[in-house]
Amino acid sequence: MAIRSRERSLASLFADHGTGIFLSVVFIAPIVWAVLSTFKPPMEARQPPLPPWPTTGFSVQNYVTLDTFGDGLWHAAQNSIYVAVMSVLLTVLISVFAGYGFSRFHFPFKNAFFLMILATIMIPFQSILTPIFLILTTFKLQNTLTGLVLVYVTLQLPFSIFMMRNAFDAVPKEIEEAARIDGAKSVALLARIMLPLVWPGVVTVAIFAFLNSWNEFLAALVLMTDQSKFTLPIMMTAVQSGRFGAVDWGAVQAGVTVMMIPCLVLFLLLQRFYIRGLTAGAVK
Amino acid sequence: MSTLSAKAAGTQAANSKAASTDPAATTPAIRGTRHRRVDRSQWVGYLYIAPAIALVIVFFVVPLGMTAWMSLHNWPLMGTHSFIGLDNYIAITKDVRFWRALNFTFYYTVIVTIAIFAVAFPLALFVERPRPMVGAYRTAFFMPVVVGFASASLLWAWLLNVDAGLFSPAAYQLGLTDKKVNLLATFNPAFWSIIVMVVWKVAGFTMVILMTGLQSIPGELMEAAKIDGANAWQRFRSITLPLMRRTLALALILSVAGSILAFDQFYIILRGGPRNSTLTAVYWIFNQSFVSFKLGYGAALSMVLLVILVVLSLVQLRLLRNPEGM
Numbered sequence: 001m002a003i004r005s006r007e008r009s010l011a012s013l014f015a016d017h018g019t020g021i022f023l024s025v026v027f028i029a030p031i032v033w034a035v036l037s038t039f040k041p042p043m044e045a046r047q048p049p050l051p052p053w054p055t056t057g058f059s060v061q062n063y064v065t066l067d068t069f070g071d072g073l074w075h076a077a078q079n080s081i082y083v084a085v086m087s088v089l090l091t092v093l094i095s096v097f098a099g100y101g102f103s104r105f106h107f108p109f110k111n112a113f114f115l116m117i118l119a120t121i122m123i124p125f126q127s128i129l130t131p132i133f134l135i136l137t138t139f140k141l142q143n144t145l146t147g148l149v150l151v152y153v154t155l156q157l158p159f160s161i162f163m164m165r166n167a168f169d170a171v172p173k174e175i176e177e178a179a180r181i182d183g184a185k186s187v188a189l190l191a192r193i194m195l196p197l198v199w200p201g202v203v204t205v206a207i208f209a210f211l212n213s214w215n216e217f218l219a220a221l222v223l224m225t226d227q228s229k230f231t232l233p234i235m236m237t238a239v240q241s242g243r244f245g246a247v248d249w250g251a252v253q254a255g256v257t258v259m260m261i262p263c264l265v266l267f268l269l270l271q272r273f274y275i276r277g278l279t280a281g282a283v284k
Numbered sequence: 285m286s287t288l289s290a291k292a293a294g295t296q297a298a299n300s301k302a303a304s305t306d307p308a309a310t311t312p313a314i315r316g317t318r319h320r321r322v323d324r325s326q327w328v329g330y331l332y333i334a335p336a337i338a339l340v341i342v343f344f345v346v347p348l349g350m351t352a353w354m355s356l357h358n359w360p361l362m363g364t365h366s367f368i369g370l371d372n373y374i375a376i377t378k379d380v381r382f383w384r385a386l387n388f389t390f391y392y393t394v395i396v397t398i399a400i401f402a403v404a405f406p407l408a409l410f411v412e413r414p415r416p417m418v419g420a421y422r423t424a425f426f427m428p429v430v431v432g433f434a435s436a437s438l439l440w441a442w443l444l445n446v447d448a449g450l451f452s453p454a455a456y457q458l459g460l461t462d463k464k465v466n467l468l469a470t471f472n473p474a475f476w477s478i479i480v481m482v483v484w485k486v487a488g489f490t491m492v493i494l495m496t497g498l499q500s501i502p503g504e505l506m507e508a509a510k511i512d513g514a515n516a517w518q519r520f521r522s523i524t525l526p527l528m529r530r531t532l533a534l535a536l537i538l539s540v541a542g543s544i545l546a547f548d549q550f551y552i553i554l555r556g557g558p559r560n561s562t563l564t565a566v567y568w569i570f571n572q573s574f575v576s577f578k579l580g581y582g583a584a585l586s587m588v589l590l591v592i593l594v595v596l597s598l599v600q601l602r603l604l605r606n607p608e609g610m
Contacts, residue, residue, distance in 0.1 A: 019410070020417060024424035027484065031427065033450065034439050048453035097337035105329025113337060120344045122597035124545050126566045127586035130573050131347035131354065154343040157336055192578055215432025216411065217548045220565070222574050233434035237552055249448040252438055259435040267430040271423065274430070278489070279496045 018255065031093065038254040040060050045250025061259075062250040069235075069244040069251070071228050076235035080214060083145050083231055087152040087213035088206050091160050095205055096198070099164025100190055104176070114165075121158045125151075129222050136223065144228040151223065152213040160205040163280060168194065169199030193216055205278040207270055219266060232259050313348025320518070350581045351590070358496045371586035373561045382585060385568040392475075392564065393543035399483050400539055404490035411491065422495075426488035433485065436551035443470055444553065459502075468554060478549055479600040486542075490513030490535050498524070533603040534579075541596060565589050 004179060036052040037045060041059040063125075066073040093142050132151060133142065141147030171194060195202070217233045224230055230238065235266045236255040267274055359365035376382060378413055411422045428436065443450045446466040455461045468474040474590030501524060509519050525532075547566040550556060556563040556571075563571070569589065 016415075017417060020421040022408070023410075027488070028427060029486065030439055031431065032445060036440070046448055048448060048457075049450055050454060050457065094335045095340065097332045101329045101332025105332065106485050107329045111328065111527060113333060116345070117336060117340055119429065120340060120592050123344070123348060123542075123590060124546055124593050125344075126569070127549070127590040127593075128344070128347035128351050130579050130582055130586070131350035132343060135342065135347060135348070139303075142505055150339065151343055154339045157340060187489065191335045203388065206561075211430055211432075214432060217432070217434040218570070222570070236438055238553065239442060243553075249442050249445065253442055256435050256438045256442075260431045260439075263430045264427060266429070268423070275492060278492055 003198050008239065031264070033258050034253045035260075038250060038257050038267045040250060042248070042250055045064050045248075045253075063252040064246075064253040065248060066239070066254050069239050073258065075228070075231075076163075076230050077231050079145055079229060080232040080259075083096075083148055083152065084210050084214040086146075086149045087156065089147065090153045091156045092202055092207040095157060095160035096190075096195070098157075098161045099166075099198075099201075099242075100194065102161065102165045103168035103274050114161075117161055118158050125155055126218060129219060132219075133223060143198070143224060145224075145229060147150060148220060148223055148231075151219055152209075154210045155219075156205075158214060159208060159277075163201050163205050163277065164198065166280070167198035171197045188227060198268045200273060200276070203270060203273045207266060207274050208277055210266065214263065234279070239273075327455045347543050350441070351586050354580050355584035355587050357580040357583075359578075360577060361577040366579065368580070372581050372602060375581065376584055376588060381563070386565050388562065389544055389546070389565045392478075392546060392562075393540055396479055396482050396543050397536065397539045398434040400486055400490050401535075403483050403487040404494060404535075407487060408498055412495050422492075425491055428485045429488045431445075431485070433548040434552060436481065436485045437549045438476070440549075441553045443499035444477050456576055469558055471558060474554055474558060475562065478553065481549060481553070482543075482546075488537070490539060493535045493538070494528070497528040497535075500531075501527045530604055533600070537596070537600040537603070541593060541600075542595070544593065 009253065010220070027092065032047060036054070037049045039058050039060065040049075040054040042054055042065065044054065044056045045062055053158065061071070070076075095280065098117075102110065116262045136142045136144075136147040136151075139147070141150070175197070177195065178191065179189050189277050216231075217237075220231045220234050221237070222236060227238075236252060237253065240252045338416070339482060354365075356367060356369060358368050358371075372435045389506050407425055411418055411425070431439075442448065444452075444467050445470070446452050446464050452461075452464045452467060455463045465473070465476050505523055505527075509523055514522070517576055545566055546564050546569065550562050550567055551570075554562045565585075569582050569585045572578050572585060
């Protein structure tokens with residue numbers, strides 16, 4: 001009897017983890033398939049990826065080829081890095097200040113302003129792209145990466161400010177008051193005393209800002225019409241659409257790999273903070 | 285007034301070293317001036333929120349007003365624009381291709397949302413119970429979520445390609461089809477390919493949302509039901525589902541709102557084809573505004589989409605606010 005129940009629990013254990021491993025493979029397979037296939041020599045990369053790994057020798061030619069389209073992969077990657085890093089820095093800076101302001105000060109129309117920022121979540125940015133384009137033109141920011149950064153930061157603000165205000169709300173007022181009595185000025189107090197206490201919130205805000213600006217497609221497609229300003233998704237879509245001649249699938253997957261790896265690495269390293277941000281909305 | 289003032293004074297006393305050393309602090313007159321000073325010191329708050337407010341106004345509130353304004357104009361990219369009243373909106377009512385796009389968008393939204401839930405709910409149940417390895421599975425299921433929609437679309441455009449891709453050649457080599465079938469050439473295979481790709485990309489996201497809902501259900505409740513003899517299905521129906529109402533509503537709304545705004549995958553993988561049968565609402569607005577450069581008409585179309593989304597958001601707020609309602 002005991003043996004049979006142990007057998008049964010062993011069987012269910014196998015079924016459980018068998019399912020888990022099978023499903024994990026299904027979800028990861030397309031990513032692995034793409035990454036492996038980029039190391040095939042160009043001739044082989046034109047064939048169906050069966051098997052996915054290189055069979056006629058290892059090669060990085062696909063990455064080299066990609067750098068010859070238009071202004072090249074490296075140029076688009078630089079644009080993407082600039083846009084993503086600037087978006088992260090500005091989003092963090094602006095949302096930390098705003099979160100602190102909304103959490104710690106009492107001034108007229110505070111709630112109205114807070115609601116205004118949150119309400120922008122309801123409006124799809126897809127529907128206001130044309131005026132955004134015209135406004136950027138007015139400020140002479142059309143076709144500039146800076147213009148794109150400002151748009152991305154604005155799109156991140158509702159979520160980020162919400163996160164940061166909650167983070168500051170969770171810090172006991174006494175800590176701040178003690179520091180104030182010791183003579184710390186507002187901004188110094190924010191930077192030295194408060195920032196370390198809300199650090200997890202900052203990391204969460206930064207991850208979302210990075211992933212969203214790194215991956216964003218439609219706004220970049222509409223606002224960046226000059227090829228030298230293409231970010232990676234726009235550049236790779238141009239390659240895939242045959243804009244630079246016959247579609248080179250090996251090169252396209254090389255570009256996809258370059259786009260995916262930073263996201264995956266960042267997620268695997270900082271998963272805790274990412275999930276925290278995701279569930280913050282769900283729990284509220 | 286007096287309580288307000290006292291409260292403000294209290295804050296002041298706690299905040300400022302000067303207050304505690306000021307011997308005149310107790311006289312009413314000085315307390316009055318101090319009250320005003322308190323308020324003014326609080327106004328520093330405006331400086332902290334100013335950059336955020338400026339950005340939101342310049343890149344959100346003003347464009348919103350401009351969209352409404354432009355929708356009442358004939359507004360080409362070059363040249364002058366002219367006021368035409370509601371003509372754009374009247375044109376929309378006759379724009380068969382827009383209604384077809386909207387129709388397709390709703391069709392896609394319904395199908396993809398059902399598909400996402402059908403996959404994400406079992407996944408959530410699977411990863412919810414704490415046990416060895418479950419963290420690794422969760423991470424694996426979630427990985428496609430952090431890959432951007434554009435990257436995922438480019439990846440699947442390749443996998444779905446008839447010559448250099450994976451699915452058609454694999455099916456052919458395994459003898460499942462007698463020639464390589466172009467999955468993207470006709471509506472149904474193309475549409476369902478997109479559904480599979482989106483489910484692969486998004487299911488992990490919905491899974492995590494649903495998982496937080498499942499984890500918030502008290503374990504004792506399940507135990508009590510088990511002791512009372514409720515079977516797994518009864519427990520699911522009478523405990524899990526009702527207690528997850530808010531979470532389900534949230535996951536549902538996120539999925540619906542995201543799907544109505546779908547663009548990337550249809551643009552990158554299908555270019556709206558075959559024969560314009562997979563043009564979504566956003567795609568049509570994109571075509572009108574940035575391919576045909578009918579900015580005024582595009583703005584009017586945007587307003588229609590915007591109203592749909594705002595109504596949806598308001599319904600969402602209702603669903604989330606009062607759990608007893610409906």
